[in-house]
Amino acid sequence: MLGNFSYCNPTRLYFGEDSLENLGGELAKYGSNVLLVYGGGSIKKSGLYDQVINILKKEKKAVFEVSGVMPNPTVEKLYEACKIAKENNVDLILAVGGGSCCDFAKAVSVSAWCQEDPWEKYYLRMEDVDNKIIPVGCVLTMVGTGSEMNGGAVITNHESKLKIGHVFGENVFPKFSILNPKLTYTLPKYQMVAGFYDILNHITEQYFSGEDDCTSDYIMEGLMKSLIHSSRIAVQNPYDYEARSNIMWIATWALNTLVAKGKTTDWMVHMIGQSVGAYTDATHGMTLSAVSMAYYRHIMPYGLPKFKRYAINVWDVNPEGSSDEEIAAEGLARMENWMREIGLVMNIRELGVTEDMLEGIADGAFIMTGGYKELTHDEIVEILKESM
16 A cells, blocks of 8 residues: 655756757756866767857856766865855856766755755755755766756765765755766766666665555566666667667656655665775775675565566566575576676675775665665675675
């Protein structure tokens, strides 16, 4: 039975090859000062930077820049951008890049006018925003995080070895996001497939929770089947527009809060993976793939009916003549085969994890309660050992 909930997503999306043509109209809705946020320079090589700058100039915007936003944005980078945003009283933050860039822009949006240390307030105490919020817009160049249509913002603190995400309310969601699948073509294969797994794991984190046969489960099964199909095509031909556009659209729906409705949601793979990332600075999607199989095999007995359903409805396992345990195990085996097929990292040792890090990584993994099994610290250590 579905519980009570409300649903609102205020982000306006522009999707397709010509979607950047809508940027000027959106910029016209905001004041004259724009903070342009982007990563390591790939948008300059591709020509996207010049396109965006020309549109900003046409709309007579004063542009202030924060470049070099890293794949795992740091608290130091957050402080740097907040100073620029506040000193120049920016009216809009425009993120041009992947999910980390969009996450970072949202973190700046709530932190620039924060009266205290935003790391302490938002990431350690997990408090709500009670100060001025700067609007955010996104031009997406990588898919995976769903950050273009949600309130999530993940920041890394290397000094304390913590990587923490805060899911802010709808007032922090991007006001608009521009999604052109062709902008994702230049992404290296490693980053592309890491994004693919981030998408799948966003779905499974929500799917493997609750006992209800709810509408959200049917939606998620369709999204996962579509992703598996399109990912195989994209790995063979990264320039297949249909596959890349489908994946981009799946990524948005995987984490725009819709399919979570009616679900308690799990998120332990993310908690463990993010803690791995805090120690190694490894690519986010690969930290998830490296710990997933050990985690799901650990919790499978506690959510056996759903794992059986997953095997049949997503991985086309024939249930005839097999026990529920055998069906569920075959589903995870097929999932693992697909992960290896597309080139994902399957162990944390490959990401730089050593045995002496395991206790610290387990300490940094927040224990969630929405899945089939509330883990203990020792169980997290065991999962990490199995992921080595």
